[in-house]
Amino acid sequence: MYALEVQNISKVYRLYTKPVDRLKEIVTRRPRHKSFFALKDISFSIPFGKTLGVIGDNGAGKSTLLKILAGTLSPTSGEIIKRGRVAALLELGAGFHPEFTGRQNIYLNAALLGLSREEISVREEDIIDFAELRQFIDQPVKTYSTGMYVRLAFSIATTVDPDILIIDEALSVGDQHFQKKCIDRMMAFRNSKTIIFCSHSMYLINELCSQAIWLTDGVIQSYGMTSDVVGAYLNYLDSREGKIDTKTERYELSPQEAAALPEVIIQDIRVFDSNGNMLDRIEQFHEVVIQIKTKRHGPSLEGHLGIGIVRPDGQLIFGTTTKESGLDPILFEGEQITEFIIPSLTILHGIYQIKAVVADRFTLKYFSEFVSEYINIFCKRPEMGVFWIEHKWRILNSKNADSSD
16 A cells, blocks of 8 residues: 555646737637646655655756645646645745734644644644744744744644655755754654655755655656665766766877876776676675776876765765875876775665775875765665664563572
8 A cells, every 4th residue: 555656647838939829729729839748657656654755957847746746736647646644845935824923824724734723723832832933923924034934834744743744845945953853853753654855955865765756857767766866866967067987998198188187097986896796786794896996197106095985965984095004105107906895884775975085105195086976885774874883782671680589
């Protein structure tokens, strides 16, 4: 049984060159418009208690999809099956009457979600306290800032006990303190509620969502495990911005070009398993071999290599250098490969990049830096955090303890 089933939905808009063309079309019954597919043949399903992330560029159709799921927009074709109460946090101020006070809007919004006045009254104080708006709750919402709008809207949407919660990019508005409160609340009930979450923060999508959809021009580009979808999307963004060199062959440099290059450059980073198979997905606890390809233009040079594993938000979770590992300086000459071997990878599930740097023998001067494509680390275990730590449990029961009596 699924909380939400989407079957081949499409949304088509008619685009007219001039407003009068709409009238001419009605009178002559001849088409004078162009059809624009905001969404085309979208299908997916979400089990109860799971969180789905929706990602993609601006204009990809994310907000249109969420509006259709929330029921504020009708699809042109297709079917949506929803099981349970749906609450949505979409456009800023949606569902609020600007002349009503915050308190009156609580009753208005909750009533639209199907709650009786008695049910709303029970939740009223919790909504106000979570939104941190007690001193402004009896003021018209037209006097609220954008952050206050979001605080009240999120508090209502999550306190009315929905079965399905739909959240657009609205959480990007507001201060960091309240954003953390929102994320904490979503983390608290993500296994008991069905959540559809749209964000440009790949870190949040990866942390909160078990599955993800990547939309491009109204079509599903990728759908599946979050880390796979996010990794593919981030690699697409990097390749579009020219950060990833997709060329496998490199041309020979002229002496003048070679002289202008750094002393040593990193040409590539590749990841292999213990059998020499190249990987774009790493399974936890397996051996990983990271190959760093370097090239020295000119006479041999001594230096050190550094390597790091970073998250999409830029946070370094592990790093070391050949110098810190107690190795002598590497003699760089021509093209060569250095391998960094991890016998058992203990990092938890997520999206990461490998960063490598090359420096002089004193690690004071850095010659070159290279960042790999995004790599998915797959983990079957349910632990949270960044690293897996070997552990065991011991339950002490005083009733079974030895007694000298």
